[in-house]
Amino acid sequence: MTKTALVGARIFAGDTWYDEHALVMSDGRIEMLQAADALPHTMPVQTLEGGVLLPGFVDTQVNGGGGVLFNDAPTVDGIISIAKAHRKFGTTAMLPTLISDDLDVIAKAICAVDDAIQAGVPGIVGIHIEGPFLNPRKHGIHDAGKFRSLNADTVVLLSSLKYGRTLVTLAPELAPEGAIAALVKGGVVVAAGHTLASYDDMQRAIGEGLSGVTHLFNAMTQMESRAPGVVGASLDSDLVCGIIADGHHVHPASLRAAYRAKGSEGLMLVTDAMPTVGSDIMHFTVGGTDVTASKGMLRSNDGTLAGSDLDMAQALRNCVQLMRADLGSASHMASTTPAEFIGIGNAYGRIAAGYRADLVHLDDALNIQNVWIAGDIA
Numbered sequence: 001m002t003k004t005a006l007v008g009a010r011i012f013a014g015d016t017w018y019d020e021h022a023l024v025m026s027d028g029r030i031e032m033l034q035a036a037d038a039l040p041h042t043m044p045v046q047t048l049e050g051g052v053l054l055p056g057f058v059d060t061q062v063n064g065g066g067g068v069l070f071n072d073a074p075t076v077d078g079i080i081s082i083a084k085a086h087r088k089f090g091t092t093a094m095l096p097t098l099i100s101d102d103l104d105v106i107a108k109a110i111c112a113v114d115d116a117i118q119a120g121v122p123g124i125v126g127i128h129i130e131g132p133f134l135n136p137r138k139h140g141i142h143d144a145g146k147f148r149s150l151n152a153d154t155v156v157l158l159s160s161l162k163y164g165r166t167l168v169t170l171a172p173e174l175a176p177e178g179a180i181a182a183l184v185k186g187g188v189v190v191a192a193g194h195t196l197a198s199y200d201d202m203q204r205a206i207g208e209g210l211s212g213v214t215h216l217f218n219a220m221t222q223m224e225s226r227a228p229g230v231v232g233a234s235l236d237s238d239l240v241c242g243i244i245a246d247g248h249h250v251h252p253a254s255l256r257a258a259y260r261a262k263g264s265e266g267l268m269l270v271t272d273a274m275p276t277v278g279s280d281i282m283h284f285t286v287g288g289t290d291v292t293a294s295k296g297m298l299r300s301n302d303g304t305l306a307g308s309d310l311d312m313a314q315a316l317r318n319c320v321q322l323m324r325a326d327l328g329s330a331s332h333m334a335s336t337t338p339a340e341f342i343g344i345g346n347a348y349g350r351i352a353a354g355y356r357a358d359l360v361h362l363d364d365a366l367n368i369q370n371v372w373i374a375g376d377i378a
Contacts, residue, residue, distance in 0.1 A: 002026060004375070007036045008048040009361055012328055014055055014336050014350030023053060025357040028374035032353050048361055051369060052327070055335040055351050056092025056358030057312040060167055060342060061128055061214070061242055061270040063097045064307075067279040069286065070096045074109035079116045083123045085278025086271075087378040089311035090368050092358035093125045093339070093348050095167055097272075099286070100131030100142040103157060110161050117163040122373045125344055126164030130214065133170040134194035138219045141306040142194065143287035150179045159186030165342045169214040171195035172205035184209030189342055191242070194219045195230055202233035212341060215272060216241040216258060217250050218305075235261040240341040242270040245318040246310040248297045252322040259323050264332035268341060269315040274298055274307035317366045327366075 003026040011018040011033065022036040024043070039045065064070055066085030068078050079096050086094060098109045106129060113127040133154070136144040148154070150170065158168050167189045172180065173196060183190050192205060193214030198221065202210070213220075213234045221229030234241050241262060245255055249272075258267060271277070274291070275284050282293045291298050291306040298306045312334060319330040339349025347356050357375035362368055371378040 003031065003043055005039055005043050005045045006048060006053060006359070007039070007045055009051050009053040011053045011351060012055070012331050013352060014332065017328065023351065023359070025375045028357055028376070030351060030353055030355050030357050033351070048370070051361060051363040053351070054331045054360050054362065055349050056360050056371065056373065057090045057269075057316070057334045058093040058338040058349055059086065059091045059271055059273075059312050060095045060268065060338050061097050061130070061272050062086060062091075062094045063099060063273060064275040065273055065277040065279070067275050067281050069275050069284065070098055070109065071101055071105065071287070074098065074105060074112050076112055076116045076119060076121065079112060079124060080121055083121060086273065086311065087123060087371055087373070088278065088368065089313040090316075090360035090362075090371055091312045092123055092360070092371065092373045092378070093344070094123055095126050095128040095165070095342070096124065097128040097130055100134060100146040102146060103154070107157060107160075110157075113164060114162050122376075122378060124164070125348070126166055126342065127161060128167040128169070129158060130169040131194065133168075133174065135171040135174060135196045137196055138171070138194045140194060140219045141286055141289065141291070141300060141304055143289070146287070150175050152182075155179060155182045155186065158183060159188055165189065165344060167191060167212070167342060169193040171197065172210060173197040173201040175205070178208070180205055180208035180210055192220070192230055196221055197230050197233075199228040199233050202230060206233075206237060206239070211239060213239050213241040215249065215270065216243045216267075217254055218244065238266070240266060240268060240337060242268050244272050244308055244310065245269055245315050245323060246296065246308050247318060247322055249305060249308065255323040259325055264325065264329040265337055267333050268338040269312065269319060269330075269334045270338075271310045271312055271315060272308045273310060276309045277311050313362070313366070313368050320366070
């Protein structure tokens with residue numbers, strides 16, 4: 001068993017900052033934090049040149065990266081390419097995300113994620129199935145022609161992942177009574193998204209076990225004086241809300257309002273990333289719809305936002321700059337909250353003894369310097 005100590009950076013352990021401390025890791029796990037000057041002289045040491053050491057980022061909404069869209073490549077090779085593209089931006093755990101598609105594609109994607117986890121593909125902890133159980137009037141870039149209703153058979157399919165965690169985004173107002181409860185009973189984490197749900201619809205769904213909201217503010221009913229909608233229900237509850245902090249999907253003032261209402265335990269940063277992240281491509285298609293990257297945005301020909309060109313390192317920086325969160329809170333939203341939301345918070349999302357050595361080292365300008373997954377440089 002080889003131990004290695006990381007020294008020279010300020011460490012955020014998920015709740016507390018540590019100065020002049022060393023992080024000791026062995027066999028892919030964090031063994032301890034201790035004063036740097038108390039390390040045994042024989043221990044191998046890697047010296048980091050200042051900056052901060054944070055828990056690795058956990059992204060629950062990754063449609064693509066490295067030139068690959070998960071829908072077009074629901075295979076182990078496709079997953080490897082997407083995960084590799086995001087690793088250099090500090091993402092050490094992720095849910096490859098399938099947007100609305102046919103049931104056979106969903107089945108293939110679930111099998112591919114199972115195979116990827118069994119094969120030990122770094123950073124893959126489950127799958128996010130976003131649709132096709134959505135509201136056609138809030139379809140966004142999704143192909144509404146793929147939309148369908150939940151039934152007993154689709155509940156079984158959505159609950160069929162053998163390894164890792166499954167997150168499903170659906171429109172609660174269209175879910176038959178008991179369907180959300182059945183998904184939750186099957187081990188699925190359920191979030192509301194692409195929805196025209198009312199506040200009352202959301203309360204019913206919460207009562208069945210709905211626990212999250214996908215890309216808060218986008219593709220959902222807004223908060224009005226006498227119609228709180230999905231946004232109002234999100235701010236008035238313990239729901240964990242993903243939010244796309246790219247400066248395009250959500251106005252900075254709305255980012256700050258959500259942060260004040262929910263705090264770092266109720267918001268999680270997501271990228272909603274598309275194939276452009278980690279690649280040089282400027283054009284791609286989603287279900288036959290052409291999408292172009294321009295000025296940091298991805299849009300179809302009719303101007304519809306089509307996911308994002310955002311990576312988690314930039315989301316963290318935007319969280320500090322646009323949301324005006326302190327760095328510790330931003331780290332919490334990028335790592336701890338999403339890990340706890342999908343049920344892996346006992347091993348991911350913090351720097352603590354026994355946790356995986358999934359780490360990201362940033363300089364003082366919050367640019368990525370090093371990334372580790374299970375103690376290995378990624």
